[in-house]
Amino acid sequence: MRDYLKLLRFIRPYLGMFSMACVCMVFSAIFDGVSLAMMVPLADKVLTNKQIIVPAKLPAFLADFVAKLNSIPPAVLLNYMAIGIILLFILKGLFGFLQSYLMSDIGQRIVRDIKAKLYAKFQTLSLDYFTHKRGGEMISRITNDVRIVENAVSYGSTDLVYQGAQVLIFFSLTLFIYAKFVIFIVPPLAILGYLIATVGKKLRKLSRTSQEKMADTNSILYETIIGARIVKGFNMEPYEIQKFNKVNQDYYRVSMKSIKRILLLSPATEILGCIAGVVIFFLGGREVIAGKISFGVFGLFLGSLLSTIRPFKKLSQVNSLNQQAVAASERIYEVLETEPSVVELPGARQLSGFKSSIVFNDVWFNYGDNQVLKGINLNVPYGSVLAIVGPSGTGKTTLLDLIPRFYDPKKGSITIDGIDIKAVTLKSLRQQVGIVTQETILFNDTIKANIAYGKPGAMDEEIQQAALQANAHDFISHLPQGYATVIGDRGMRISGGERQRIAIARALLKNPPILILDEATSQLDSESEKVVQDALDQLIKGRTVFVIAHRLSTVRNAHKIVVLDKGVIAEAGTHTELLGRDGLYKRLYSIQELRK
Numbered sequence: 001m002r003d004y005l006k007l008l009r010f011i012r013p014y015l016g017m018f019s020m021a022c023v024c025m026v027f028s029a030i031f032d033g034v035s036l037a038m039m040v041p042l043a044d045k046v047l048t049n050k051q052i053i054v055p056a057k058l059p060a061f062l063a064d065f066v067a068k069l070n071s072i073p074p075a076v077l078l079n080y081m082a083i084g085i086i087l088l089f090i091l092k093g094l095f096g097f098l099q100s101y102l103m104s105d106i107g108q109r110i111v112r113d114i115k116a117k118l119y120a121k122f123q124t125l126s127l128d129y130f131t132h133k134r135g136g137e138m139i140s141r142i143t144n145d146v147r148i149v150e151n152a153v154s155y156g157s158t159d160l161v162y163q164g165a166q167v168l169i170f171f172s173l174t175l176f177i178y179a180k181f182v183i184f185i186v187p188p189l190a191i192l193g194y195l196i197a198t199v200g201k202k203l204r205k206l207s208r209t210s211q212e213k214m215a216d217t218n219s220i221l222y223e224t225i226i227g228a229r230i231v232k233g234f235n236m237e238p239y240e241i242q243k244f245n246k247v248n249q250d251y252y253r254v255s256m257k258s259i260k261r262i263l264l265l266s267p268a269t270e271i272l273g274c275i276a277g278v279v280i281f282f283l284g285g286r287e288v289i290a291g292k293i294s295f296g297v298f299g300l301f302l303g304s305l306l307s308t309i310r311p312f313k314k315l316s317q318v319n320s321l322n323q324q325a326v327a328a329s330e331r332i333y334e335v336l337e338t339e340p341s342v343v344e345l346p347g348a349r350q351l352s353g354f355k356s357s358i359v360f361n362d363v364w365f366n367y368g369d370n371q372v373l374k375g376i377n378l379n380v381p382y383g384s385v386l387a388i389v390g391p392s393g394t395g396k397t398t399l400l401d402l403i404p405r406f407y408d409p410k411k412g413s414i415t416i417d418g419i420d421i422k423a424v425t426l427k428s429l430r431q432q433v434g435i436v437t438q439e440t441i442l443f444n445d446t447i448k449a450n451i452a453y454g455k456p457g458a459m460d461e462e463i464q465q466a467a468l469q470a471n472a473h474d475f476i477s478h479l480p481q482g483y484a485t486v487i488g489d490r491g492m493r494i495s496g497g498e499r500q501r502i503a504i505a506r507a508l509l510k511n512p513p514i515l516i517l518d519e520a521t522s523q524l525d526s527e528s529e530k531v532v533q534d535a536l537d538q539l540i541k542g543r544t545v546f547v548i549a550h551r552l553s554t555v556r557n558a559h560k561i562v563v564l565d566k567g568v569i570a571e572a573g574t575h576t577e578l579l580g581r582d583g584l585y586k587r588l589y590s591i592q593e594l595r596k
Contacts, residue, residue, distance in 0.1 A: 006329060010110045011153060017102050022161050024099035029165035031092035099158065107154025111146055114332060118142045121335055126342040127406040136219025141335055144214050145328040152325030159318045163311035170304040184279050185305065188272035192312060195268055199261045200323045206258045207324035211331060213251035220244050262320045273309035280305060342405050344426055351424040354432055354513045356417045357381045358544065363412035365398060372398050374567040385545040387555035389585065390564035396548045400516050404433045434512035438519035440499040447476055448483040450502055454510035462509060469538045470505035504539055515545045552589045
């Protein structure tokens with residue numbers, strides 16, 4: 001129940017609309033009962049011209065109403081009923097439309113809200129969350145899981161109230177007409193309730209597994225679409241098809257387990273209802289023959305009983321739907337309740353600029369049990385270029401990811417002009433930092449929008465000036481739509497060198513005092529590398545630059561080179577100083593020179 005109430009939190013902002021919808025549902029259910037009750041005067045007075053006989057002791061107003069009906073001639077009563085039936089169904093249709101429209105509106109609003117909350121939450125989470133989660137799984141949370149919750153709210157809540165009201169109304173009718181027969185209804189309902197509860201518990205587990213399998217499917221789709229070039233280049237289409245088919249089959253298998261349990265409830269409900277109905281039909285028929293109850297009243301009793309079974313079938317399906325939605329909402333709340341590992345401290349100040357130095361003070365960092373950085377101490381003066389080199393996996397990128405606080409050190413501190421970066425706002429800190437990486441991240445938008453990404457509202461002249469400095473203006477001008485050209489997912493419609501120059505133009509337009517270059521030219525051919533390197537030379541002017549490079553020849557002009565090995569600073573100095581020592585830098589440099 002606690003989990004279901006948590007699911008209903010999504011309705012809280014729309015309680016007014018939900019209350020109106022519930023009122024409409026109740027009236028619609030009442031009209032269902034009234035329309036069924038109209039069979040009594042139709043069968044007893046209009047068609048057979050007999051007295052309406054109700055075995056139960058009626059309240060005075062109902063007794064007077066039945067007496068009035070018995071006194072009306074059949075032909076006159078038929079006229080009244082013809083008009084009444086039309087009005088009844090108009091009102092029933094109106095309330096039915098209103099409750100369906102209101103609940104659909106609520107469902108769509110909730111879908112909108114949950115998607116917006118999930119997306120906003122994803123934007124607030126720290127980088128480590130995304131390194132541990134698959135892209136397809138996160139997409140599944142905002143698509144498949146939200147859809148399941150929407151079904152539970154739009155249809156599940158509707159049926160819960162509407163069918164529940166019908167059960168109450170029709171069961172009350174049976175109890176009111178012939179209370180002694182109700183004893184035959186209670187056992188089947190108790191058995192059915194037990195079946196619904198048992199199946200519901202199993203369905204929640206199966207639904208969570210099913211949603212995880214759907215996330216697996218989305219992950220494979222996401223990876224193979226993004227990596228289509230690699231899949232085709234390595235002739236791995238059969239392997240990927242086989243892998244997808246396995247996950248797809250697992251999803252099918254789990255889904256069919258859920259479907260089997262849901263479908264079993266329907267015949268179980270009908271069989272139990274049939275048994276109760278036959279017993280009551282047999283006993284009630286004898287009462288009609290004996291004249292203790294009129295045929296129309298008995299028909300109302302039997303119709304009410306059967307009308308109680310129908311909404312019970314619906315309620316069993318509602319329970320199944322709600323159990324699936326509870327499992328989906330648990331996965332949604334897992335995201336919404338996740339706390340970012342990197343947070344602003346209360347009262348964090350603005351970092352207005354950078355004038356003196358960036359200092360690493362005994363910085364330690366680890367991913368779980370993997371110790372990546374161990375006691376790093378660095379002092380980087382304003383306007384200098386620091387190169388970080390070393391074998392793969394020694395923590396070079398991790399070290400620089402600490403500057404914009406993508407991660408926080410497990411121990412030690414980083415200061416800018418003597419201010420601990422944890423004491424400043426994330427926005428003001430990251431405004432001081434520009435990043436150009438080997439994996440250029442561009443968006444499926446225009447070139448203009450991609451360059452202006454770090455400076456919304458930038459003037460066209462500023463964007464073009466940044467492109468000129470990045471050696472990108474010429475190739476952009478030759479494109480059919482120029483700066484309005486849409487470059488596709490991850491910029492795949494242009495070359496690697498062109499993508500990198502757009503990324504450099506983006507950093508130039510942002511104009512940050514601190515610049516991080518992470519293997520910015522490692523994936524380019526020689527011609528593209530020269531053009532991009534010229535653009536980088538423009539970019540680094542007047543900035544404090546951190547450079548990661550495997551090609552050691554590209555960092556020979558750095559003011560200082562730091563060699564990382566197994567998470568520690570093995571040696572540091574200028575290019576000339578390091579070559580004069582018989583250390584790791586000289587060995588790495590010699591190996592690269594031999595390969596030329």
